[in-house]
Amino acid sequence: MNIRHLEFFVVLAQELHFRRSAERLGITQAPLSLAIQSLETELGARLFHRTRRSVALTEAGLALLDDARAILARIEHAKESVWETVSGDVGRLRVGFTNASTLSPFFPKLIHAYRTQRPKVNITLLELSSSRQIEAIEQREIDVGLLRMPESVPPTDLVFTPLMEEPLVLAMHARHRLAKASSIKVKDLRDEPFIAYPRQAGVAVHEKIIALCAKRGFEPQVVQEAQQASTLIGLTATGLGIALVPSTLQTIAVPGVVFRELDETDTITTLYIVHRRGDANARAMQFVELALGLR
Structure with missing residues (x-):
């Protein structure tokens, strides 16, 4: 399942309007429509009722929405965890x-x-x-x-x-x-x-x-x-x-x-303070820099 398509789906589910959703995503309406169609084909279910005047979630769309939000939240959490680890803010020293x-x-x-x-x-x-x-x-x-x-x-x-x-x-x-x-x-x-x-x-x-x-x-x-x-x-x-x-x-x-x-x-x-040369461990290098600043 394409993560980007899930992001498009959640935004459209919130806006229920293709033009506003496309503007919010920074794309045109055509790739948004193609992404929703691709997601529907993959899942084998229609996610939106579409008319010229309105867009509404189907029962299948409502069922997907909570899971899609949870998946995207977990992905964002994973990104933040990796960033914090690389930046030295969390982890073990x-x-x-x-x-x-x-x-x-x-x-x-x-x-x-x-x-x-x-x-x-x-x-x-x-x-x-x-x-x-x-x-x-x-x-x-x-x-x-x-x-x-x-x-x-x-x-x-x-x-x-x-x-x-x-x-x-x-x-x-x-x-x-x-x-x-x-x-x-x-x-x-x-x-x-x-x-x-x-x-x-x-x-x-x-x-x-x-x-x-x-x-x-x-x-x-x-x-x-x-x-x-x-x-x-x-x-x-x-x-x-x-x-x-x-x-x-x-x-x-x-x-x-x-x-x-x-x-x-x-x-x-x-x-002395000792560490491995070229160590990618941000926590270790921050500890060394702090020690040198306090001496």
């Missing part, structure tokens, strides 16, 4: 984030701003390590990632855009020998017991720490591993060891724990 990134004021600010601008978008937040996020974006399990760049990233067709830099700080027990030091460098930690993320967890900060220590000629002595940032900071309060963490983790207030900055320039870690 899957965002990966690292454990520590939620402690930065930037993270809640970004998520709240996006939800305010796109209230119909279903945003799903997934806590993943940096390495796992890269895999998930490549495999289309998530759309956008907020992560710290691993020390080694294989060739990939992803776009990494820096959002913010922050220094690594030393977390330790308040009575630690370095707690009141005027200057602290990574080399001063050579003989210290470390509390760190598991090596196999794919946490970029851990890789950064390993690289910093290797640059100074030693490997950190990890005496305890912790999966969560809060656990890591909490364990330093026991005096079991020290931890190098992004400065945003200072918001985790644990009695007996102090934080000190390192007196070196290469102890900086960067938070």
